[in-house]
Amino acid sequence: MHRSSRLTMAASLVGVAALLGTSAGLAQAGPGDPLRAEQWGLDQVRAERAWATTTGRGAVVAVVDTGVDLTHPDLQGNLVAGATFTGCGAAGGPCGNGDFRGPDGQNNGDEHGTHVAGTVAAVANNGIGVAGVAPNARIMPVKVLEDGSGTFEDIAAGIRWSVDHGADVINMSLGGLAGTQVLTLTGLESSVTEAIAYAGARGTSVIVAAGNSATAFCNTPAWEPGAICVASTDRNELKSWFSELPNKPDLKAVAAPGGAGLTSCEDDIVSTVPVGTGAASCGQTDYDYYAGTSMATPHVAGVAALLFAQGRTRAAVEDALLTTARQPVTGLRGTYSPAYGWGIVDATAAVAQPGATPPNGRKGGPEKR
Template identity: 35%
Template sequence: MSFTRTLRAVGGAVVAGALLFGAAPTALADEIRDAQWPLKSFEAEKVWKESTGKGVTVAVVDDPVYGSHPDLKGNVLSGKNFTDGGTADHGSAGDHGTAMASLIAGHGHGAGDSDGIMGLAPDAKILPIGIPALGDDVGDSSIGDWIRYAVDHGASVINMSIEGRFLSDYDRRAITYASQKDVLIVASSGNSAKTKLGDLASAPGVIAVGAVGKTGKIWEKSDAGKQLMLSAPGVQITSASAARSDYPYRRADGTSDSTAYVSAAAALLRSKFPDLTAGQIANRLVKTAGLPPEESDLKLPDPHYGYGFIRPLRALTQDIPDGSKNGPLKTPKADPSVDTGGAAAGNGDQQASGQKEDGLGAGTIVGIAVGVLVVVAIIVIVVVRQKKNDRNGPPPGGFGGPGGPGFAPQQPGPYQQPGPYQQPGPYQQQPSAPGAFPPAPPTQPPGQ
């Protein structure tokens, strides 16, 4: 099923729900809140006594978010739409971004906010970053640009419910940039039951997330791989929708939703423990993760579950040593340019920080001069020795000469492409399979 057809199928489920509940708005409100089984599983009321995500900004790299949705109004910043250069808080034809934002920072509406969608971190702010839909021209932006924008505009968590099929060197440097700026990236594993994760989910420094159902058992379509770190609810998930004004909700399955819940849990922790690094936040999530009873003997991390499904209440309340700075996150390859605080060279128009070079200091100039003198001295020595070797060394064609053993021509690696910065290949917003309204009676959710 293509991305477009999946969205249409979700829309069909929404229409059916509107017809079913259109005559009973009170029942609809109760139904929407009752259908959010992950909140019951997480013991959300207890969670919110510990943290609500206040003071934390979560970037949502996705469709633009409908910031005027009654369950999101006031929690969505303006952001940027990379498809047209405008803001990303007015929604779009797609509702995927709105859905993810609501699972993270929805606050409900009505008396006592008892109606609509409640996110797991209802006081967090959403920084929407609008990106092209699958199949559209990505234009001049890339995954690297989206990550850098999020980092430079105050996000401490980046939710990427997309599948990166190809990461350029520039994109990988952006992940390093986020890591060295202490920003946590959370990405979907994928919805194709594959046994290998894509570039983004498997990149060092990224939390890859799979989906589980109400019993904590892994969803059969959740992609697996050795880099998978965590899992979270992703089956029969009710969320906000921007597709219809008369029925602004949807029901779907997918690792997109589970990724949003992990991002929300990270926001809760970043709010309560502001001095912990991104890696130490990941450590708390990993150390408190759980498994269904029948899978309790798995060797962890498991390619399907990672370290298990998240349990936010335990992550917030258990006494867990901080651990190392990077925690369970693998360290991305160091990029010296990250320390300058600006965007990568050659992409200056994306420098949100506005920093400019102030020129070379006196110490730097002296160091360069000394280096040049050393290089010149080495060249002189090599030339003198080479002249002696020409008189006494091996003939042409011997060791190191043409036809002799030496350096073979280097073949480009699988991700090496001509040019300094490459646009990414196709990426995929994780398609979601619709569920039916009304929901089936809930089974016992995985407890805390």
């Protein structure tokens, strides 16, 4: 595959809102997270009710994206070591620690990964900002995109590095343009397809944004076998106008909150951004409101982290995600639809599904050895 072939962030709608005007030992988020009331996405996936059972402690989510602000006070407590695979030159990667500033030390418009990371696992009840879907999970920052794009090879390298360094879940809020599935279907590109298969064989779940061009199928790499494709819903649980329909041959597809991308800031997904880069029009400096399937994907990755923290295998995690998801309006579970896949993920129902193992059994099965 030629190095000129590139993938971009699935959240091409970033910034639209600004332009348009238990046992786990964590108290429920509330006054300790000042923006919690605006996190309607947490309510839609029923995350907070799941925290009585699991908050994700012990699970690791690799955010394979534009890198993360390693100094953000709402993320620092949940970060593990990361890596950088873009801008590394002829020597190849890794050549950095996953910071959103690449090897040149500059922020080239790479706030995206920090927003994704906060949705997955921002620290809860710490007196600032937001709470993540899995507020005690760990975030592994893996930078594979610079200025919103990157090569298939760098993305594949980031996937493999994440697996080899202990990621339970890989979140990829990125994708090619509509129609780029032909590259993998014809064999012109195979590196990311093979990396996703590598992850699955080693017990790591790969969760990928469907895309934002409103076509009938998941874009690649969400299209690839084994990846869970995530479409976007708005706060009324309707399919977001921009979202791809979550359709792919293996039917591994769900929906999650990704925002409206047309109206007020509060109709989109609020999360962390690199310190000082928040849009003034939305009244924040270290947080911002984005829309896209990129924002839907980390909601699902966060629920997956809650499930991995229960000691489940990859197969059991993905079964729980898909079979407990609910169709909007009807509330039906175990039913596939072209608009929502198996439905909107439901953390409370998922963590209650049989398949959890005692904490001391976690990572003890053959899939994670």
